[in-house]
Amino acid sequence: MEHIPVLLNESIDFLELKRDGIYVDATLGGGGHAEKIASLIGKNGKVIGIDQDEEAIEKAKMRLAEFEEKIEYVHDNFKNLDYILNKLGVEKIDGILLDLGVSTYQLESPERGFSFSEKEANLSAPLDMRMDRTQSLTAYEVVNKYRESQLRDILWRLGEEPFARQISRKIVRQRERSPIKTTNDLLQVIKSATPPKYRFSRREGHYASKVFRAIRMEVNKELEAIEEVLPKAIGFLKKEGRLVVISFHSLEDRIVKQTFKSLANKEEPVIKILTKKPVLPTEEEIEKNPKARSAKLRAAEKLT
Ligand SMILES: C[S@@+](CC[C@H](N)C(=O)[O-])C[C@H]1O[C@@H](n2cnc3c(N)ncnc32)[C@H](O)[C@@H]1O
Incomplete structure (x- = not known):
């Protein structure tokens, strides 16, 4: 588009x-x-x-x-x-x-990992989110390597995400079992950390948009x-x-x-x-x- x-x-x-x-x-x-x-x-x-x-x-x-x-x-x-x-x-x-x-273009190219839409094409998209693909920091590093307190701060400050504490805790628990590799993996973690009422009652866009935006802003500084x-x-x-x-x-x-x-x-x-x-x-x-x-x-x- x-x-x-x-x-x-x-x-x-x-x-x-x-x-x-x-x-x-x-x-x-x-x-x-x-x-x-x-x-x-x-x-x-x-x-x-x-x-x-x-x-x-x-x-x-x-x-x-x-x-x-x-x-x-x-x-x-x-x-x-x-x-x-x-x-x-x-x-x-x-x-x-x-x-x-x-x-x-960036949002709608599944392989760039910016998109949180649950379309089939996005399910195996890597957690990337780099605007400049020559830089080394990716969303994968942020999600899998940052300390829980760092993640919480990013989600709260950059994403204004009300469930920042719950989501960052779930991310850390999940990655102890296996790395969070795709945008869909991250979506599932956000889903499991937020109440259905929150996910279905959002007037402003998708329930994962704040988390994705916060991580994107961190990756690209x-x-x-x-x-x-x-x-x-x-x-x-x-x-x-x-x-x-x-x-x-x-x-x-x-x-x-x-x-x-x-x-x-x-x-x-x-x-x-x-x-x-x-x-x-x-x-x-x-x-x-x-x-x-x-x-x-x-x-x-x-x-x-
Ligand atoms: C909202 S789009 C611009 C759209 C453009 N004005 C148009 O009408 O088509 C933002 C663009 O800025 C680039 N961008 C964002 N931050 C940047 C930065 N720090 N340095 C260079 N480019 C950047 C992104 O890669 C993206 O392509």
């Missing part, structure tokens, strides 16, 4: 594209946002498309073939933005977009990467350059909000916050694309 870009028009509006501008799409994914940016800038404009998932880059290349001359593809973690731009010889940029989290990239991104912006961040998790949004605040409230402010409150998708967008439900967009402009 194709990844539908979230808050597309809103992010383009906040980027205030310039014809010859240099833009970074730090989360290229399916190339939805990049396609729009590339179609609106002139032939001297540039999009630097970064993704730590090599498969995403290959897919995006196909989708963006007609804009080949305007796009530079980089397979790397966006936390290395300074290294990436220095290597490309780019000193300043006009705007940068971060559309955080995972793409539909998602919060750490955001903390690292934001100051770097702002540092590279030209005067009046724009930073747009779309987040899907309250902890991500908190990092963005606090970083923006601290830079905007300095004695000599570095940025101006353009979104007093986060911009949310409209009901219409959520209806068309339920994955947009938890999205929050914040934008800022560089002042100096």
Whole structure:
């Protein structure tokens, strides 16, 4: 299934594209946002498309073939933005977009181990969840090697999972008998650790979604990467350059909000916050694309 870009028009509006501008799409994914940016800038404009998932880059290349001359593809973690731009010889940029989290392609590729759906195709999916398949830490390591207290903390803090204690205890008991190898093995453990009332009464998605999300965030060190990239991104912006961040998790949004605040409230402010409150998708967008439900967009402009 194709990844539908979230808050597309809103992010383009906040980027205030310039014809010859240099833009970074730090989360290229399916190339939805990049396609729009590339179609609106002139032939001297540039999009630097970064993704730590090599498969995403290959897919995006196909989708963006007609804009080949305007796009530079980089397979790397966006936390290395300074290294990436220095290597490309780019000193300043006009705007940068971060559309955080995972793409539909990643979620729906069973062999990547992100999916908790009980479809036949997913039953033997390995516990992987790496966006960058060259890194060594996988969900298998987290689930089978982390201490019970570490697991509990991850499920509670990153997943906001109310049954974090029960699930982490069950994981440890289960793996003492035999390793938890597949996404289905993990699903069965979550099932056995949570009451049926909880599993069947969830209005917001699947009962395993919080645990899977928490483990994914740990495997990919998602919060750490955001903390690292934001100051770097702002540092590279030209005067009046724009930073747009779309987040899907309250902890991500908190990092963005606090970083923006601290830079905007300095004695000599570095940025101006353009979104007093986060911009949310409209009901219409959520209806068309339920994955947009938890999205929050914040934008800022560089002042100096
Ligand atoms: C929500 S998708 C982006 C979708 C894209 N905006 C579109 O419209 O098609 C997020 C993408 O960012 C990538 N990603 C997440 N964290 C990253 C990081 N720290 N460095 C580089 N890429 C990252 C993921 O691999 C995924 O492909």
